[in-house]
Amino acid sequence: MKKIEYVAIFMAWPYANGPLHLGHVAGNCLPADIQYRYERSRGRSVIMCSGSDEHGTPITVTADVEKVHPQEIVDRFHQINTQALIDLGCSWGENIDPRGIEYGGALYNRTTDPRHKELVKEYFTLLKNSGFLKQQTMQQYCSISADGVTKFLPDRYVEGDCPICGSEGARGDQCDECGSTYESSELVNPRSKMDPDAKIEIRDTDHFFFQLNQFQDELEKHSQKKQKIWKPNVRAMTKNWLNMGLRPRAVTRDMEWGIKLPISSVEWDSKRIYVWFEAVQGYLTCSQIWSENYSTNDDDWKKWWMKSDEGIEPKHIYFMGKDNIPFHTVIWPAIIMGLNSANSGNIPSSLIQPGELVLESNVPAMEYLMLQGGQFSKSRKHAVWLPSFLEHHNPDTLRYFLSINMPEGHDTDFRWEEYVDKVNNELIGTYGNFVHRVMTLSHRLESLDGENPLSQYFNGEDNKDSMNKIQNLLNSAINSMEKQRFKEALRSIMNISQIGNGLIQHSEPWKYMKLEGSPEKSKSLSTLAFCWQVCRGLAIALRPFLPFQSDELWSMMGEENNMDDILYEDAFNFDDIFSWNGDKPKPLFNRLDIEQILEREKLIAGSDTDGKEVNDEDVNYIDFEDFMKVEMKTGKVVGIEDHPNADKLYVVTIEDGPESTRTVCAGLKGIYEKEQLLGKQVVFVANLKPRKLRGIMSEGMILAADDGDGNVSVLTLDSDMPTGSQVR
RNA sequence: AUCGAGUUGGAGUAGUCAGGUUAUCUCGUCGGGCUCAUAACCCGGAGACCGGUGGUUCAAAUCCACCACUCGAUACCA
Numbered sequence: 001m002k003k004i005e006y007v008a009i010f011m012a013w014p015y016a017n018g019p020l021h022l023g024h025v026a027g028n029c030l031p032a033d034i035q036y037r038y039e040r041s042r043g044r045s046v047i048m049c050s051g052s053d054e055h056g057t058p059i060t061v062t063a064d065v066e067k068v069h070p071q072e073i074v075d076r077f078h079q080i081n082t083q084a085l086i087d088l089g090c091s092w093g094e095n096i097d098p099r100g101i102e103y104g105g106a107l108y109n110r111t112t113d114p115r116h117k118e119l120v121k122e123y124f125t126l127l128k129n130s131g132f133l134k135q136q137t138m139q140q141y142c143s144i145s146a147d148g149v150t151k152f153l154p155d156r157y158v159e160g161d162c163p164i165c166g167s168e169g170a171r172g173d174q175c176d177e178c179g180s181t182y183e184s185s186e187l188v189n190p191r192s193k194m195d196p197d198a199k200i201e202i203r204d205t206d207h208f209f210f211q212l213n214q215f216q217d218e219l220e221k222h223s224q225k226k227q228k229i230w231k232p233n234v235r236a237m238t239k240n241w242l243n244m245g246l247r248p249r250a251v252t253r254d255m256e257w258g259i260k261l262p263i264s265s266v267e268w269d270s271k272r273i274y275v276w277f278e279a280v281q282g283y284l285t286c287s288q289i290w291s292e293n294y295s296t297n298d299d300d301w302k303k304w305w306m307k308s309d310e311g312i313e314p315k316h317i318y319f320m321g322k323d324n325i326p327f328h329t330v331i332w333p334a335i336i337m338g339l340n341s342a343n344s345g346n347i348p349s350s351l352i353q354p355g356e357l358v359l360e361s362n363v364p365a366m367e368y369l370m371l372q373g374g375q376f377s378k379s380r381k382h383a384v385w386l387p388s389f390l391e392h393h394n395p396d397t398l399r400y401f402l403s404i405n406m407p408e409g410h411d412t413d414f415r416w417e418e419y420v421d422k423v424n425n426e427l428i429g430t431y432g433n434f435v436h437r438v439m440t441l442s443h444r445l446e447s448l449d450g451e452n453p454l455s456q457y458f459n460g461e462d463n464k465d466s467m468n469k470i471q472n473l474l475n476s477a478i479n480s481m482e483k484q485r486f487k488e489a490l491r492s493i494m495n496i497s498q499i500g501n502g503l504i505q506h507s508e509p510w511k512y513m514k515l516e517g518s519p520e521k522s523k524s525l526s527t528l529a530f531c532w533q534v535c536r537g538l539a540i541a542l543r544p545f546l547p548f549q550s551d552e553l554w555s556m557m558g559e560e561n562n563m564d565d566i567l568y569e570d571a572f573n574f575d576d577i578f579s580w581n582g583d584k585p586k587p588l589f590n591r592l593d594i595e596q597i598l599e600r601e602k603l604i605a606g607s608d609t610d611g612k613e614v615n616d617e618d619v620n621y622i623d624f625e626d627f628m629k630v631e632m633k634t635g636k637v638v639g640i641e642d643h644p645n646a647d648k649l650y651v652v653t654i655e656d657g658p659e660s661t662r663t664v665c666a667g668l669k670g671i672y673e674k675e676q677l678l679g680k681q682v683v684f685v686a687n688l689k690p691r692k693l694r695g696i697m698s699e700g701m702i703l704a705a706d707d708g709d710g711n712v713s714v715l716t717l718d719s720d721m722p723t724g725s726q727v728r
Numbered sequence: 729a730u731c732g733a734g735u736u737g738g739a740g741u742a743g744u745c746a747g748g749u750u751a752u753c754u755c756g757u758c759g760g761g762c763u764c765a766u767a768a769c770c771c772g773g774a775g776a777c778c779g780g781u782g783g784u785u786c787a788a789a790u791c792c793a794c795c796a797c798u799c800g801a802u803a804c805c806a
Contacts (some may be wrong), residue, residue: 667805
């Protein structure tokens with residue numbers, strides 16, 4: 001009997017602060033699901049675990065803006081995202097593997113799950129008791145607002161005067177002016193960026209620090225072992241971290257929204273476990289929760305997490321975007337080694353012993369998917385949201401496009417034109433058309449008693465060459481999949497349909513099928529029968545990529561076998577079984593129309609796809625007097641230079657009166673060319689307190705409209721006015 | 729500006745870490761063929777000084793140095 005292989009597929013936990021967009025899908029969700037389906041199809045026992053990351057500051061910010069409790073935000077997006085993933089064909093809906101619970105299953109959990117919190121607290125205590133979490137007093141700025149609310153401030157929210165050169169606007173730990181770095185406590189006249197009027201003082205605050213430095217040597221050994229497996233981006237990023245030297249990292253912070261510490265004392269009541277430390281443990285807790293909720297034995301998760309007594313390690317594959325690499329190659333392995341060491345009492349080691357938790361097998365981090373050349377961005381609303389995409393499009397066409405265009409080695413781009421092109425010319429042209437040809441040709445033959453009319457013509461000896469080619473292509477697809485090279489795998493499989501198309505073309509069954517009893521007819525139809533089997537194999541081979549169409553093809557062929565029971569490697573082991581479905585075959589896909597799509601996307605771009613409404617009642621009115629305090633004037637751009645020390649700034653000279661000019665730094669680079677602005681009449685705020693921007697004094701602000709979508713347009717005058725005219 | 733990644737025929741992309749005969753594949757394009765199929769399919773051709781310059785080597789897309797550009801993270805920001 002074959003040994004059971006245990007595989008765990010993990011994907012980075014999407015942050016429940018908004019709907020998923022195509023970037024998340026291409027980098028995490030889709031590759032994880034493809035791998036999961038592939039591993040299952042290899043007959044392995046597989047669990048897939050992930051879920052919504054629901055703690056952390058951005059969620060509280062969103063909650064503040066909407067004036068609701070953070071729980072409401074995460075409830076909403078957890079629901080929306082879970083549904084969108086299932087609609088995309090990701091296997092999260094199958095908590096129990098269709099082959100049986102012993103084969104695993106999937107769980108899309110959330111970090112607000114009470115059991116997750118409980119387990120995190122257990123691990124916190126375990127690590128603390130073993131000396132991996134050390135308490136340390138740090139000094140941190142704390143703002144006391146007018147209404148007496150005190151709040152600790154992260155360094156980047158503090159600014160003041162530089163202790164070295166004395167210039168204003170220095171940041172918490174570094175001065176842009178003179179470049180010197182210092183302790184934030186040395187800052188002169190510190191103030192809060194969020195609330196500049198608040199009183200600010202340094203207070204002691206205690207926090208726990210994870211002693212990452214204790215794992216430096218073992219992590220280096222681990223990284224050495226992975227050199228041949230990791231992709232260049234993973235190697236480079238990890239090396240960078242290790243070379244910088246690891247330092248203890250705070251695992252608690254002063255805030256309200258998060259998991260409480262497992263310490264009962266007033267002092268720790270206002271502190272929570274830092275998200276980075278808690279969410280990453282979700283991989284483990286989710287596996288445990290899955291086995292507690294669905295498996296026959298609460299301890300079943302161990303099969304997927306611990307090295308067996310025979311010394312066999314389950315395979316762990318983590319999918320994520322490139323921004324997440326160090327968490328999975330440095331921090332998470334360190335935590336796992338810490339837990340192992342805490343349990344065994346041995347010193348931390350990257351050599352995993354039987355019964356210990358295993359480290360990652362591979363971390364195939366993806367680069368980014370860009371949208372029409374720019375980055376996906378929630379705040380700029382430059383995104384294609386998964387839920388709205390799925391309202392209009394077949395999920396398999398998206399899966400195809402993102403798979404064949406996956407950002408495996410470098411950033412790739414999502415363009416509607418390319419999506420349509422690839423779907424119409426490759427997916428439909430090659431695969432869809434091959435299947436449709438085979439189906440319609442077969443249905444032109446007469447079926448007796450609901451039998452497949454092709455079965456009598458099949459001769460395994462014909463088409464031996466093609467058979468070998470196909471088998472080789474499948475083997476290379478398998479090799480690619482073992483290395484998480486999805487594009488390569490899919491390409492190999494698509495080549496199989498090309499071979500199929502060639503076979504049909506050469507055998508010309510349409511020509512011979514009417515010639516009763518001729519040798520040409522049986523030869524030609526033998527090939528068609530062979531192609532029928534190829535279609536069947538393609539349904540199996542493509543299922544990880546195109547689950548919906550595979551199932552549809554399966555039923556169109558009248559197959560009664562359960563596809564879950566067929567091994568991937570046997571996809572083209574023809575068993576001479578010719579099933580039949582008398583219904584008229586239908587094309588698997590519909591062609592896409594680029595004009596139509598672009599038109600609708602324009603509509604979508606014009607509406608707020610977040611579903612949030614701008615609430616008029618929330619407008620903060622200001623008094624007329626306040627408005628009159630702002631002095632706006634007209635001016636003319638008479639000079640414009642690149643800012644020597646900032647990528648997005650121009651240094652603009654404005655003629656602000658008949659005989660005078662002033663200098664203003666404007667963040668218009670990348671939006672306007674210098675020539676476009678030169679000579680323009682603009683409106684600027686004249687009495688803004690002058691401020692240095694990365695070394696250059698800016699005496700005002702040029703007004704511009706911003707649609708929040710990356711489009712910016714400078715205000716100009718309808719007709720000529722003297723420079724320095726009042727604007728009101 | 730700092731750090732990281734990338735630049736290969738019209739588009740996309742493999743090969744780069746472990747240098748070696750005609751640089752891969754898909755789309756597009758051109759020519760021919762075919763017509764069963766969603767005007768699609770089959771065969772063939774053209775098209776790349778592998779971002780630039782210099783170096784190491786018998787040999788460089790591949791290694792080294794410098795430069796240019798693109799992308800991202802961070803800083804700055806209308």
